[in-house]
């Protein structure tokens with residue numbers, strides 16, 4: 286049995302707007318949160334100890350992280366070198382640089398010859414000796430169209446045809462690697478990609494380069510004992526045999542990950558069999574408080590009540606409230622800030638409810654039903670300018686309705702006359 290720790294999507298250095306500067310360290314608190322989450326992963330790898338660490342890609346928000354962010358990442362992975370745990374760093378879309386062949390934020394680890402470290406920046410098979418025997422790792426970094434196809438090959442093709450051509454190329458290239466595998470050695474495919482069956486997370490909004498979606502059938506092969514994925518931030522298991530797993534990101538990158546549990550995966554691997562377990566990380570809470578204050582006479586009271594009832598201590602909080610413009614001055618900003626003082630960081634977004642969206646006559650609002658004559662009477666009661674014509678309009682309507690009765694048989698009693706229909710009058 287070979288023990289593997291599989292983590293992915295570290296994105297160290299992102300989400301600074303959700304933190305603040307720690308006066309003691311001078312660092313953004315969200316960088317410290319990400320450092321702590323990564324430290325937990327590496328602690329576990331060393332405590333177990335595992336025989337191999339697989340990183341599924343996207344180390345930083347982009348391929349040129351500031352030195353202090355690159356150092357925070359290196360400080361943790363350095364501990365694996367000291368513990369003599371072999372490690373594979375896969376290149377994700379956020380790690381790639383457009384300049385230079387194979388340019389990526391992680392290639393420095395290969396250039397420096399870090400002992401036991403493999404950088405997966407191309408489709409390749411690595412045979413790694415672990416304490417508990419050999420393992421084969423096929424690395425499949427984030428692929429762009431230009432990695433697999435040349436411009437003349439795609440000329441005149443539709444997007445769908447290009448997509449199909451890409452998949453055909455990838456299938457062929459992957460087949461080439463599979464043929465060279467030793468069938469007796471445990472094998473892992475380590476890939477940074479979007480599959481056709483994955484549920485999206487924040488990466489949909491974060492992705493800058495255009496990629497393509499890989500059919501799950503291409504990955505669910507018996508030659509792989511475990512498929513270690515990266516890219517999608519929401520932890521999910523796409524297949525049980527072989528296990529195809531996204532561990533998800535290790536910390537919340539933004540509010541789209543508010544409800545997601547964060548963690549890493551521990552795998553017990555042998556040829557033909559893999560058992561895995563998701564290990565949650567204690568990461569910072571994100572909370573959205575959204576309130577409709579447009580229908581209350583005490584918007585401030587309702588807002589404060591909601592803030593006091595929520596568990597907001599040390600959380601990253603955003604408050605969104607919908608309010609009518611004439612009630613805006615009833616919100617005392619000072620008191621609201623006070624109520625949010627125990628949070629880690631907060632933003633407040635008042636949204637004005639448009640007067641136009643409100644029904645002109647509340648009695649005729651959405652969801653109310655009335656007989657046509659009753660509805661017309663209500664309408665006319667609100668139109669002082671039509672008072673003189675009221676009797677004439679009502680009798681005209683009555684005769685129109687009885688004509689309709691005569692022509693079409695019984696009129697449906699439950700006929701609903703809406704505000705917009707009345708507007709035609």
Ligand SMILES: [Mn+2]
Nearest residue numbers: 343377378516
């Ligand atoms: Mn990615």
